[in-house]
């Protein structure tokens with residue numbers, strides 16, 4: 139079995155490492171939680187499957203002084219590559235364990251399909267389905283129905299960079315990102331789009347979970363949103379102030395964001411902030427023909443200076 | 456005396472009370488449930504725990520403490536005069552549909568804001584004018600542990616009235632004098648029949664019994680002081696934490712804040728806004744030194760404040776009401792129950808305990 143093989147591979151590598159990060163079952167059968175494997179015994183708790191929603195790459199920059207292993211899904215591996223590109227981690231200090239990914243669930247979709255999800259007593263996952271038994275009844279959901287949107291358009295289900303890859307490589311869902319979600323959103327008028335964001339951002343509590351969950355939000359502790367000296371951003375909690383922060387985050391991510399979706403997943407108020415990043419990802423793609431987190435040697439377009447961009451012919455204007 | 460309110464009459468009852476109070480209740484908002492001023496267009500959601508509790512009604516996420524303006528001192532052109540206008544925003548408020556854990560959170564706020572050496576007038580004025588109508592829980596979530604920290608699914612601390620949902624309505628019980636007075640208003644409450652009261656009691660007892668057995672946390676303050684310098688313990692406990700602070704903002708007992716002056720030209724406001732101990736800036740000192748440089752120190756503080764320092768200052772009251780929001784909404788599902796239990800069970804090396 140793939141999971142057993144993965145565990146063996148980790149156990150073999152563990153003596154050379156401070157620890158390896160993976161996932162295990164969390165506070166209830168529906169929620170996985172990050173697992174730190176320090177000893178071979180810890181490895182036995184490792185799980186692999188659609189509940190492993192977290193992108194563990196977020197922890198890597200702070201662990202630079204350690205030698206650590208990380209288990210990645212395909213999308214997570216892109217964050218690792220992006221961190222390498224930006225020199226925020228050292229290749230020789232990270233050991234990457236990859237396996238083919240069949241997609242992860244979106245808890246928001248699960249809560250919609252099963253409003254009683256917080257009373258789950260047991261969960262069984264099969265290849266294409268998920269069976270949740272609560273204190274009252276049992277629900278079988280097809281994985282397709284509750285899968286995270288990013289997985290329905292996944293181009294890289296196999297780690298793009300790995301020291302150890304276990305299992306048979308999976309065929310990607312699509313070759314190019316269809317950006318259909320964005321297109322449909324943008325087909326609305328300006329007023330509708332503005333009203334949508336004002337209504338969604340209104341319930342933002344300015345907790346910055348979206349920022350801290352983002353593996354590439356590197357200023358984190360020195361963020362403009364909280365800096366006191368200078369005091370860049372107002373502490374008011376009007377919807378414009380909250381939206382302002384999202385715009386700052388999105389702009390800072392342009393060309394770096396791999397659209398891993400952690401910002402949106404982490405938001406306790408379920409605000410669909412990934413859409414903003416998708417917009418910028420789309421622009422960067424069109425402008426620079428560039429996708430973040432694929433090539434450790436590449437330089438993100440907005441971190442580089444070129445006298446003349448290939449796709450922006452200023453002199454021809 | 457217990458009263459009874461038909462499900463169908465709930466809207467009308469609230470509408471009647473609405474003439475006297477500003478009513479805040481849990482409503483569906485996008486994909487979340489939050490407490491908002493109740494208006495016709497809102498969908499009331501009292502069937503489950505709100506994503507975020509009612510704390511911001513009494514302790515706003517951001518509030519103006521005062522308005523200030525500068526003007527030239529005509530007698531002394533080298534100087535400026537400052538005019539200060541303190542804000543007073545308290546109005547009669549009815550908090551409807553909180554859970555017993557949420558309401559107990561106000562008890563913790565009272566301890567911090569009204570019963571300490573310095574009284575917080577802003578909070579006190581709002582608290583004074585608020586009536587809290589809670590709904591007993593008849594079904595407990597996987598993250599609920601109110602019984603571990605001194606509460607229960609039908610607890611009444613912090614509430615003025617307790618509703619228990621039964622078959623076709625609610626059994627309505629006053630808890631405080633404020634609650635008694637409230638129940639004299641409105642035309643829709645009738646006396647509850649004995650079998651309705653019995654039904655409510657049975658439902659509440661079943662909810663209490665459905666929670667996992669409560670560990671004894673009396674030893675926690677001492678145990679947490681003992682673990683204070685054990686950074687290995689705190690590093691492991693906090694390893695997966697991303698230091699985001701969502702747990703504190705959603706917590707019905709967390710009450711830390713920041714104060715900033717926001718000046719635009721000659722006018723400005725002094726704002727108080729939520730802050731949290733999980734953020735690095737919280738303890739950043741002007742010198743550049745930070746006594747809580749990493750997340751391990753910060754998680755230690757959050758857990759320590761709730762289970763050690765606060766109980767130490769407030770007659771043993773734990774500053775956690777077991778609502779489970781910090782578990783449920785934590786992006787990494789960090790479980791405070793597990794941290795506290797590990798702390799309780801952590802045996803210190805013999806030589807360290809001998810050193811006292």
Ligand code: SF4
Nearest residue numbers: 212213239241289292
């Ligand atoms: S985006 Fe791809 S790699 Fe990432 S979780 Fe979904 S299917 Fe797996």
Ligand code: SF4
Nearest residue numbers: 352395397398399401
């Ligand atoms: S902005 Fe969001 S989607 Fe993009 S890298 Fe950060 S967490 Fe992932």
Ligand code: SF4
Nearest residue numbers: 342343345346348405
């Ligand atoms: S995580 Fe959500 S609620 Fe928190 S700051 Fe970000 S958008 Fe706002």
Ligand code: SF4
Nearest residue numbers: 696697699700702785
């Ligand atoms: S919500 Fe979770 S990850 Fe965020 S600070 Fe709290 S414990 Fe840490």
Ligand code: SF4
Nearest residue numbers: 706775776778779781
């Ligand atoms: S610490 Fe967690 S469980 Fe306790 S009151 Fe706060 S949010 Fe609720």
